[in-house]
């Protein structure tokens with residue numbers, strides 16, 4: 001058999017060639033991108049906080065209204081093959097970022113582990129480490145900066 005055909009889709013297809021289902025499955029479900037971020041105006045450096053978007057289910061780490069997320073949350077970034085390269089703050093563990101950079105997925109990624117639980121078991125998801133923005137005043141975000149996401 002042609003060796004190229006035995007490779008998984010994320011190694012043999014470009015991002016633009018993937019089906020919608022394949023594209024969506026690159027998301028490991030960590031919830032990291034759904035945390036509020038602060039940007040240093042002088043250095044442009046982006047800092048993650050432990051404050052989650054109001055639509056994030058902080059237990060499952062999934063969006064509670066994925067189909068309408070872009071209408072409901074203006075700050076929500078809808079990742080596409082076209083805008084991926086422009087988003088510099090995606091976590092280094094993010095499945096989209098890894099594939100875009102030609103790097104392998106981690107063994108806890110559901111596409112490799114076969115289970116959505118593995119991202120929680122590996123301590124990669126935000127489960128148990130964040131609180132909803134409903135409980136934090138915008139002016140206090142700085143007090144919630146975290147350093148466990150790079």
Ligand code: SF4
Pocket residue numbers: 026027028029030031032033034079090091093094095096
């Ligand atoms: S950081 Fe990447 S892998 Fe994690 S939830 Fe966001 S899009 Fe999915």
Ligand code: SF4
Pocket residue numbers: 033034035053054055056057062063064065066069070073075076077
């Ligand atoms: S709207 Fe959903 S996908 Fe967008 S940041 Fe909030 S929880 Fe994440």
